[in-house]
Amino acid sequence: MNELQELYQQIILDHNRNPKNFGPLDDATQQANGYNPLCGDKVKVYLMVKDGIVEDIRFEGSGCAISKASASVMTTVIKGKTVEEAKEMFESFQQMITSSPQEDVDLDAFGKLAVFAGVREFPSRVKCAGLPWHALTSALDGGEEVSTE
Amino acid sequence: MSVPTTSAAQKSAVFDAAKVRADFPILQELVRGKPLVYLDSAASTQKPRQVIETIDRYYRAENANIHRGVYYLSELATSKYEAARETVRRFLNAASTKEIIFTSGTTDSINLVAHSFGRAFVNEGDEIIISAMEHHSNIVPWQMLAEDRGAKIKVIPMNDAGELQLDALEGLFSSRTRLVAIVSVSNSLGTVNPVEDIIEMAHSQQVPVLLDAAQAVAHAPLDVQALDCDFLAFSAHKIFGPTGVGVLYGKQELLEQIPPYKGGGDMIREVTFEKTTYSELPSRFEAGTPNIAGVIGLGAALDYVESIGREQISTYEADLLAYGEAKLAAIDGVRIIGTASQKAGAISFVLEDVHPHDVGTFLDRQGVAIRVGHHCTQPVMDRFNIPATSRASIALYNEKSDYDALVEGLDEIIKVFRG
Numbered sequence: 001m002n003e004l005q006e007l008y009q010q011i012i013l014d015h016n017r018n019p020k021n022f023g024p025l026d027d028a029t030q031q032a033n034g035y036n037p038l039c040g041d042k043v044k045v046y047l048m049v050k051d052g053i054v055e056d057i058r059f060e061g062s063g064c065a066i067s068k069a070s071a072s073v074m075t076t077v078i079k080g081k082t083v084e085e086a087k088e089m090f091e092s093f094q095q096m097i098t099s100s101p102q103e104d105v106d107l108d109a110f111g112k113l114a115v116f117a118g119v120r121e122f123p124s125r126v127k128c129a130g131l132p133w134h135a136l137t138s139a140l141d142g143g144e145e146v147s148t149e
Numbered sequence: 150m151s152v153p154t155t156s157a158a159q160k161s162a163v164f165d166a167a168k169v170r171a172d173f174p175i176l177q178e179l180v181r182g183k184p185l186v187y188l189d190s191a192a193s194t195q196k197p198r199q200v201i202e203t204i205d206r207y208y209r210a211e212n213a214n215i216h217r218g219v220y221y222l223s224e225l226a227t228s229k230y231e232a233a234r235e236t237v238r239r240f241l242n243a244a245s246t247k248e249i250i251f252t253s254g255t256t257d258s259i260n261l262v263a264h265s266f267g268r269a270f271v272n273e274g275d276e277i278i279i280s281a282m283e284h285h286s287n288i289v290p291w292q293m294l295a296e297d298r299g300a301k302i303k304v305i306p307m308n309d310a311g312e313l314q315l316d317a318l319e320g321l322f323s324s325r326t327r328l329v330a331i332v333s334v335s336n337s338l339g340t341v342n343p344v345e346d347i348i349e350m351a352h353s354q355q356v357p358v359l360l361d362a363a364q365a366v367a368h369a370p371l372d373v374q375a376l377d378c379d380f381l382a383f384s385a386h387k388i389f390g391p392t393g394v395g396v397l398y399g400k401q402e403l404l405e406q407i408p409p410y411k412g413g414g415d416m417i418r419e420v421t422f423e424k425t426t427y428s429e430l431p432s433r434f435e436a437g438t439p440n441i442a443g444v445i446g447l448g449a450a451l452d453y454v455e456s457i458g459r460e461q462i463s464t465y466e467a468d469l470l471a472y473g474e475a476k477l478a479a480i481d482g483v484r485i486i487g488t489a490s491q492k493a494g495a496i497s498f499v500l501e502d503v504h505p506h507d508v509g510t511f512l513d514r515q516g517v518a519i520r521v522g523h524h525c526t527q528p529v530m531d532r533f534n535i536p537a538t539s540r541a542s543i544a545l546y547n548e549k550s551d552y553d554a555l556v557e558g559l560d561e562i563i564k565v566f567r568g
């Protein structure tokens with residue numbers, strides 16, 4: 001596989017075309033916006049948190065395939081997790097996508113999120129994958145607009 | 150008529166694209182193992198060896214500070230620097246070298262006018278007219294001035310083709326209008342604005358006009374006296390010169406009425422702790438040691454353009470642009486943003502179902518360099534209700550095969566994304 005195929009894996013293309021949990025969440029308890037001023041990507045993450053557990057999560061926005069797929073996959077892995085677990089997942093995901101492509105990371109530990117390892121070869125695209133996660137942590141902390149800059 | 154330089158005298162009647170390409174060393178480089186297809190000249194142009202060698206020679210054999218030494222090298226550097234000013238004067242057909250001020254670029258030139266013209270002429274309740282397709286550098290300085298002085302900004306609207314609506318401009322003038330600041334050629338839409346008409350309308354109201362010619366300079370002849378513009382700004386790096394240097398042209402009678410911009414060395418006649426008197430034009434606006442190598446490099450770049458011939462460049466590019474536009478428009482799902490009747494340099498487009506950022510990454514891996522994003526014109530993106538565009542922009546060294554490579558790349562992307 002070349003680097004482009006690595007970046008745009010079928011799973012990413014599928015999530016881009018048919019994102020999961022896309023659209024507003026009417027009974028959201030918190031929400032936050034993410035904005036990448038470089039490319040104009042915008043994402044809004046809605047959460048319904050009850051007793052420390054993310055019972056529901058949805059997102060809206062416009063963006064590139066990477067940020068949209070990242071948001072879509074993120075919603076599927078976060079649903080049902082505790083707030084603490086969600087924050088830990090953000091930390092390790094962020095660490096993985098910002099690591100050097102030469103670095104050995106245990107991709108199996110990332111499950112569905114492993115498909116985003118391809119962005120490591122594309123420094124200008126790392127922010128795209130990270131954007132929805134930044135919005136997620138901001139929403140977990142109460143919500144406010146975050147920017148990738 | 151000015152005396153033709155050697156290079157201008159060598160000008161050939163026909164445009165020799167292969168010869169032009171051979172002048173640009175970077176076009177011989179491989180990028181990611183592929184020949185470079187450079188379609189981002191609106192962001193910055195590549196440099197011909199004539200410019201590279203001039204700058205190289207300056208640092209190897211001619212370097213010294215200017216306007217102060219009494220020794221050989223300083224006099225040499227000074228005369229080269231001032232010769233470049235004369236080259237710019239001739240290039241713009243300005244009446245005098247006093248009207249040519251070296252700055253660090255278009256942005257700096259516009260800020261100079263916003264600051265100095267603003268201090269002299271813009272007061273509370275006054276108005277500045279700009280347009281809906283300005284680059285941020287022709288918006289933000291005016292907003293800063295407006296905030297500072299309690300002035301107002303008015304905006305000439307544009308239609309869906311990306312053309313300014315001059316009938317609406319008529320109604321924007323008032324007794325409080327102090328300046329019209331307008332882009333000659335839009336960097337994000339490619340629109341060539343009818344600046345002659347705008348200048349005529351403004352002058353009939355006794356309002357001066359600043360032209361942001363950042364995109365205009367490299368594509369067609371420019372004559373400030375024929376245009377009768379009051380200020381004109383451009384950057385060397387967009388016309389095959391180095392970064393970090395630019396020009397502000399201003400009519401002498403206007404420049405004489407506005408205060409200096411930056412204070413420091415070179416712009417003074419006499420300094421005491423009680424009072425400083427300022428030097429004459431143009432050095433009054435050139436405080437501190439300027440970008441000497443950059444200015445000399447700019448002179449070489451303009452000589453280069455003249456040696457090719459601006460009419461020839463304009464004709465060649467018009468044909469090339471029409472080819473590119475037709476090829477792009479023929480792709481299923483491509484929508485061209487900016488369909489003005491007069492265009493130059495840039496074609497912006499969106500591809501259905503594929504975000505410009507993905508387009509840019511794909512093309513990059515095929516050795517095709519285009520720009521994706523809002524192109525420092527966020528209000529233009531809002532006007533067309535899109536977050537970003539992909540933009541392919543040309544200069545005199547591009548060829549039809551560059552557009553062919555772009556189209557091939559887009560076909561690949563469509564295959565991957567539409568599945």
Ligand SMILES: Cc1ncc(COP(=O)(O)O)c(C=O)c1O
Binds near residue numbers: 336361363
């Ligand atoms: C129309 C226009 N105006 C102004 C500028 C700013 O030029 P610079 O960044 O060289 O100051 C640009 C460059 O992007 C431009 O395209």
